[in-house]
Amino acid sequence: MGSLAMLGIYIGHKLYGSFADEPKPEYRAPVAVHAGPPKAEKPAPKIVDETPLLYRTIKAKVTAYCPCTGCCGPNARGITGSGDAVAPYDGVAAATDAVKYRTKIDIFLPDGTVLKKEVDDTGGDMRKAWKEGKYHFDVRVPSHEQAKKFGVYHDAEVRIYDKK
Numbered sequence: 001m002g003s004l005a006m007l008g009i010y011i012g013h014k015l016y017g018s019f020a021d022e023p024k025p026e027y028r029a030p031v032a033v034h035a036g037p038p039k040a041e042k043p044a045p046k047i048v049d050e051t052p053l054l055y056r057t058i059k060a061k062v063t064a065y066c067p068c069t070g071c072c073g074p075n076a077r078g079i080t081g082s083g084d085a086v087a088p089y090d091g092v093a094a095a096t097d098a099v100k101y102r103t104k105i106d107i108f109l110p111d112g113t114v115l116k117k118e119v120d121d122t123g124g125d126m127r128k129a130w131k132e133g134k135y136h137f138d139v140r141v142p143s144h145e146q147a148k149k150f151g152v153y154h155d156a157e158v159r160i161y162d163k164k
């Protein structure tokens with residue numbers, strides 16, 4: 001009787017006790033199974049210029065001038081109101097109370113020509129016009145001949161790129 005009980009304990013140990021000694025199975029994260037072929041890569045995002053071209057459109061009188069003393073007075077010395085050299089003739093004079101130095105403008109002439117200019121000069125005529133609430137731009141050209149030939153536009157459309 002005694003030996004039978006011992007046998008029971010022995011079997012019990014063999015059947016259950018031994019499990020405690022075995023290493024527990026490691027936990028493994030489930031492996032993702034892809035259904036179907038891998039998806040095509042997303043197209044690269046388009047790079048867009050996030051600076052919108054903000055401008056206002058006004059009507060202006062547009063004339064031209066050259067760096068001569070006839071156009072710029074006896075003290076003309078080849079330097080604009082903003083301190084630029086007069087060449088390479090990409091500048092325009094404006095009333096800087098109305099349109100600040102360095103502002104880019106597009107002047108649309110009736111024949112379809114678009115003059116892309118930057119305000120870098122000023123003049124008495126422009127300031128006088130602005131006192132009356134009118135815009136006047138004076139486009140700088142290399143020669144007095146060209147300035148005269150340019151003539152006067154009274155109602156030219158002008159885009160002023162000064163909006164933020």
Ligand SMILES: [Zn+2]
Nearest residue numbers: 066068071144
């Ligand atoms: Zn001139």
